[in-house]
Amino acid sequence: MKGRIFEIREFTLHDGPGVRTTVFFKGCNLRCAWCHNPEGQSFEAETMTRANGEKIVCGEDWTADALADELLRNADIMAQSGGGVTFSGGEPLAQAEFLMELIPRLKRMGVHLAIETSGYASSQAYRSVVTQVDFVYQDVKLLDSDAFRRWTGGELDVVLANVAWLRGNGVPFAFRVPCIPGVNDSAADREAFVDFADGAKVEFLAYNKAAGAKYPMLGRTYPCPPMSS
Numbered sequence: 001m002k003g004r005i006f007e008i009r010e011f012t013l014h015d016g017p018g019v020r021t022t023v024f025f026k027g028c029n030l031r032c033a034w035c036h037n038p039e040g041q042s043f044e045a046e047t048m049t050r051a052n053g054e055k056i057v058c059g060e061d062w063t064a065d066a067l068a069d070e071l072l073r074n075a076d077i078m079a080q081s082g083g084g085v086t087f088s089g090g091e092p093l094a095q096a097e098f099l100m101e102l103i104p105r106l107k108r109m110g111v112h113l114a115i116e117t118s119g120y121a122s123s124q125a126y127r128s129v130v131t132q133v134d135f136v137y138q139d140v141k142l143l144d145s146d147a148f149r150r151w152t153g154g155e156l157d158v159v160l161a162n163v164a165w166l167r168g169n170g171v172p173f174a175f176r177v178p179c180i181p182g183v184n185d186s187a188a189d190r191e192a193f194v195d196f197a198d199g200a201k202v203e204f205l206a207y208n209k210a211a212g213a214k215y216p217m218l219g220r221t222y223p224c225p226p227m228s229s
């Protein structure tokens with residue numbers, strides 16, 4: 001089996017402890033209006049065209065062995081800094097079977113593993129992967145089902161069921177909230193997210209003003225800035 005990856009970013013500092021390599025999995029079943037990685041949404045390989053005409057292929061297929069070898073090239077630096085590998089996307093759990101092949105190859109070399117997930121995955125995919133990693137960044141985007149459906153195209157219940165299980169599972173985690181102007185960034189929203197966290201760590205991520213930059217490169221129009229209406 002192969003996994004489809006659209007970027008491998010080395011020496012990242014904000015996706016977990018130490019110096020890390022972040023692996024971006026291609027494909028996501030949500031369509032957040034503010035998504036700043038639109039090349040991560042489709043499960044198909046795509047080509048982005050920069051303004052200068054340069055073409056970038058997004059989506060490369062890897063075997064678990066080849067990807068593990070690639071990631072382990074930086075194993076020494078990761079180990080020295082207390083870092084590791086972070087799975088991101090797109091939605092890494094949409095390729096859970098491939099992750100379950102990749103993870104043991106990294107774990108047996110002692111690599112610290114983190115995952116960033118929307119939680120929009122089957123309970124089986126979620127549980128099988130989450131129990132194998134060292135840390136989970138769990139997105140919380142909205143706490144109202146209608147708003148979640150409107151802004152992401154998905155069903156909030158799927159995420160909430162996985163979060164409920166995560167709270168009792170014992171794997172260290174933090175919630176991450178992307179703060180989107182006019183959507184979920186009011187003082188009341190912030191309070192609601194803190195209440196929801198119920199003592200767990202919550203990281204509020206500032207809106208990425210460059211979020212729309214890649215859409216024209218894919219021949220798409222950025223659906224934001226999202227304003228409440």
Ligand code: SF4
Nearest residue numbers: 028030032035090118
């Ligand atoms: S869950 Fe993440 S990758 Fe998927 S559409 Fe939303 S912001 Fe983009």
